[in-house]
Amino acid sequence: GQQLNQSPQSMFIQEGEDVSMNCTSSSIFNTWLWYKQDPGEGPVLLIALYKAGELTSNGRLTAQFGITRKDSFLNISASIPSDVGIYFCAGIDAGKSTFGDGTTLTVKP
Amino acid sequence: ETGVTQTPRHLVMGMTNKKSLKCEQHLGHNAMYWYKQSAKKPLELMFVYSLEERVENNSVPSRFSPECPNSSHLFLHLHTLQPEDSALYLCASSQEWLGASQETQYFGPGTRLLVL
Numbered sequence: 001g002q003q004l005n006q007s008p009q010s011m012f013i014q015e016g017e018d019v020s021m022n023c024t025s026s027s028i029f030n031t032w033l034w035y036k037q038d039p040g041e042g043p044v045l046l047i048a049l050y051k052a053g054e055l056t057s058n059g060r061l062t063a064q065f066g067i068t069r070k071d072s073f074l075n076i077s078a079s080i081p082s083d084v085g086i087y088f089c090a091g092i093d094a095g096k097s098t099f100g101d102g103t104t105l106t107v108k109p
Numbered sequence: 110e111t112g113v114t115q116t117p118r119h120l121v122m123g124m125t126n127k128k129s130l131k132c133e134q135h136l137g138h139n140a141m142y143w144y145k146q147s148a149k150k151p152l153e154l155m156f157v158y159s160l161e162e163r164v165e166n167n168s169v170p171s172r173f174s175p176e177c178p179n180s181s182h183l184f185l186h187l188h189t190l191q192p193e194d195s196a197l198y199l200c201a202s203s204q205e206w207l208g209a210s211q212e213t214q215y216f217g218p219g220t221r222l223l224v225l
Contacts, residue, residue: 004151033213042113042199042216043152088152090214095165095207097214099152 002027006100021103022073029091032072037086113217121223130185132200140206141183146197159206190224
């Protein structure tokens with residue numbers, strides 16, 4: 001089946017730093033989604049990408065849909081303590097969604 | 110009330126119990142999903158319903174039984190579960206089944222299940 005490689009697995013950063021994480025696959029996807037999950041809660045949709053090459057921002061978050069349709073990245077600028085959580089990517093193709101393993105972000109004040 | 114809601118939020122059950130998880134979406138979506146989230150594993154898709162018909166069943170044991178009485182409600186009936194079934198069970202919905210273009214999924218807060 002399809003698999004997504006999400007990296008890094010975890011990040012420990014200082015407040016104010018920028019963060020970058022990405023997902024890659026050997027398969028092509030038609031949609032890329034980025035979610036954030038807080039402990040004990042469900043994933044919350046951050047950004048949705050529908051076209052290869054698309055660059056979309058949501059406040060301090062920016063995500064891009066790779067030109068090859070096999071990858072996507074998420075950047076967080078000027079991190080703050082409430083950015084702490086697990087970030088998941090998901091690729092959608094042919095009616096199926098495939099999720100990455102998640103990137104756990106810790107922000108030190 | 111908006112979004113996707115799930116009840117209960119936490120559930121502890123014995124292996125011989127029967128319980129049900131409930132999901133309700135207030136988004137007017139036509140597709141609903143059950144996922145299992147275990148520690149250190151990617152989200153595992155369990156069931157997909159589109160317009161109240163089951164369209165996908167990913168080799169889930171029969172001790173999990175889904176029910177979709179209408180497009181707004183989705184249940185997961187649990188019977189004789191095993192300790193390894195302990196996990197966060199997430200419900201999600203989308204406007205149409207994910208085969209359509211420009212689809213996104215919206216998740217509920219999940220039910221944290223512990224099987225003793």
